[in-house]
Structures are given as C-alpha cells and as structure tokens.
C-alpha cells in the first residue's frame with residue numbers, strides 16, 4: 001500500500017492552497033460583515049481561478065474541466081474546506097455531476113457552459129414538505145405537445161440567486177420522478193425570498209416557484225422516471241467531496257487555529273496548551289480528524305477502482321460532519337470567551353459547521369442506510385482481503 005502523494009498531486013494541492021490563502025481568505029471577513037460577496041469581486045476571483053485551471057476541476061477534461069480522479073478531487077476539496085462556501089462556489093464552481101447525463105443539444109446548452117463557468121447551476125430537490133423524504137415531493141411536470149409543464153415550489157436552494165439554471169426534481173407520474181433543467185427567466189418561474197441561515201453568510205438560500213412553466217422536451221435530464229435515480233447516484237460523489245472532504249479540511253483549519261491559540265494564550269503563568277484538559281481536547285481532535293481523513297481517502301480510492309462505495313460514503317458523511325462539529329466545539333472551548341466573540345473567525349466556523357450534519361442527507365438518514373445495509377449484508381468493514 002502506497003500512501004504517498006506524487007509530485008503532481010503535491011503541486012496541485014499547493015496551487016489550491018496558495019490561491020485560497022492569497023485570494024479568498026482575505027475576502028472572508030467582508031462577506032461576513034456585509035452578508036454578500038460583491039459581484040465585481042466574485043467575477044474577479046472566478047476569472048483568476050479559471051485562468052489557473054482551478055474551475056470545474058471535477059469535470060472531464062474533454063468538456064473543458066480539470067479531469068481529476070476522485071482521489072485528486074477530494075484532495076482539492078479538502079483544501080476548499082479552508083474557506084467560505086460562497087468563495088468556493090465562485091472560484092472553483094459547484095458543477096454538479098448529474099449534469100454529465102446531458103445528451104445531444106443539452107451538452108452545448110447546459111453542460112459545457114456550466115463547466116466553463118459561463119452559466120451556473122443549482123440543485124433543486126427540497127420542498128417545505130419533503131426534505132429527508134426526497135421522493136415525497138409535490139412539484140410535478142405534465143407532458144404536453146410542446147414538452148413539459150412544471151408546477152410546484154422548492155426551498156433552501158443554495159446559490160439560487162447567482163444561478164442561471166436549476167436541476168429540478170419533479171413527479172412525472174404517481175411514483176415516478178424525473179429531473180429537468182430549468183432556465184431562470186422562463187415565464188411562470190419566480191424566485192422567492194432569501195431564507196436567512198445561522199451560517200454560510202454570503203450564500204443565498206432561495207425559495208423557487210414554478211407556475212405552469214413550459215419546458216421544452218430537451219429540458220428533461222436522462223430518461224423519464226430515471227432522472228432522480230441518476231441524480232442520486234451522481235450525488236454520492238458530491239457528498240463525499242463537498243461534505244466529507246470539506247468537513248475534514250475545515251476541521252483541520254479549525255484545529256490549526258486551536259493549536260496556535262493553545263500555544264500563545266497564557267494563564268496561571270503557562271501556555272494553556274500545557275494543561276492536560278486542554279491537551280485532551282487537542283489530542284481527540286487530531287485523532288478524529290485523521291480517522292475521518294482516511295475514511296474520505298478510502299472511499300475516493302474505491303470510486304477510482306470502480307467499486308460501489310455507497311455505504312462508505314454514508315459513513316464518511318456521518319463521521320466527517322460530526323468530527324467537524326466536535327472539533328469546532330472544542331476549539332470554541334479552548335479559545336474561551338474569545339471563541340464566542342465575533343472578533344475572531346472561530347465563532348463563524350462554529351456556526352458554519354452545524355449544517356454539515358443536516359444537508360446532503362442528515363446523520364440520522366445516513367445511519368439508517370448503514371444499519372439497514374449491515375443487517376442485510378453484514379457490516380461493511382474495512383477489509384483489505386475483500
């Protein structure tokens with residue numbers, strides 16, 4: 001087993017790391033204060049990242065993306081965890097894998113512009129009455145002679161304001177769900193209010209309303225009734241990368257801040273890092289981050305081998321998200337009152353970490369997946385002999 005990174009991987013990580021430190025982190029406080037990222041600054045970081053080949057790195061090279069393997073992608077995503085959600089979106093793009101199911105004219109209209117970053121896409125599944133139960137949606141699309149007529153509402157849609165088009169799940173039959181690509185600006189499609197959140201300042205989360213929106217046949221992604229399944233399958237890798245790897249990156253960042261503070265802050269004439277109870281918080285954080293990191297790497301490696309990593313990714317989703325929560329909670333404790341104070345970024349990290357246990361399937365939903373699979377097939381344990 002070779003756990004080392006090659007020179008190209010090291011260079012790639014260094015390029016992403018430097019870009020984040022030099023171009024993105026300096027914008028974080030301003031976004032936190034204002035609650036949004038200026039359009040001109042968003043465009044500037046987008047253009048710079050693109051020039052460096054950092055946009056859409058998860059997409060195939062033949063489409064203009066970075067053509068990264070799953071392993072290389074998650075190495076980058078781990079670095080993305082060192083900055084804010086909205087900055088990641090503008091600089092590196094959230095180009096969703098389900099778009100790879102585009103065919104024929106869809107490739108030029110939706111897929112390639114998304115990879116190029118000239119059109120941004122949001123993913124639109126959740127409704128007020130259907131969150132964890134993503135199949136319980138009420139939004140529906142009915143066939144007519146011009147294509148499909150879409151009706152319904154969605155909410156919590158990340159980055160909906162900046163997005164040019166939306167991947168929308170809709171019922172096309174009693175038990176049949178399909179995915180559609182819906183352009184902003186179509187008649188009957190309106191964008192509702194920004195739903196203010198506890199964290200992730202700068203990323204809008206929107207309500208969307210579809211009132212008899214006429215879609216062309218070309219708007220259907222994949223086959224009728226299959227789109228949802230295709231999207232859910234593709235979202236597995238999104239979960240590993242955007243939640244698992246980013247959570248590990250964020251926990252690493254917070255741990256570094258905690259270590260610096262424990263080394264510098266003095267009480268009773270000693271560094272607080274010399275006190276055993278503080279050391280326990282540090283040690284537990286280091287152990288848990290490393291465990292989560294190896295789980296992420298292993299799942300990525302499995303995907304690169306063409307193996308089914310569904311259970312492993314469910315485990316990563318739970319473990320990495322909860323590790324981040326524990327690490328950032330300890331960090332606030334180690335910082336003491338300053339951890340609760342808005343003057344330092346640790347307070348922001350604490351708020352931003354909370355969502356990791358909720359979106360992309362809650363911890364409870366993923367624990368359910370793991371337990372059901374274990375009862376049916378036996379526990380999925382790390383076993384090099386299998």
Ligand SMILES: Cc1cc2nc3c(=O)[nH]c(=O)nc-3n(C[C@H](O)[C@H](O)[C@H](O)COP(=O)(O)OP(=O)(O)OC[C@H]3O[C@@H](n4cnc5c(N)ncnc54)[C@H](O)[C@@H]3O)c2cc1C
Pocket residue numbers: 122123124125126128130131132133155156157158159197200205355358359360361362363364365368
């Ligand atoms: C900041 C943010 C960004 C988001 N971005 C997007 C986006 O871009 N696109 C999108 O489509 N959605 C998005 N979402 C929605 C997100 O995916 C859902 O919030 C999530 O799936 C949970 O659904 P819910 O909020 O309706 O909670 P519910 O499903 O109502 O769950 C409430 C509680 O019940 C528990 N629960 C539910 N069912 C079960 C069960 N079977 N077993 C055990 N416990 C259960 C849950 O674990 C949870 O603790 C976003 C949400 C937030 C907050």
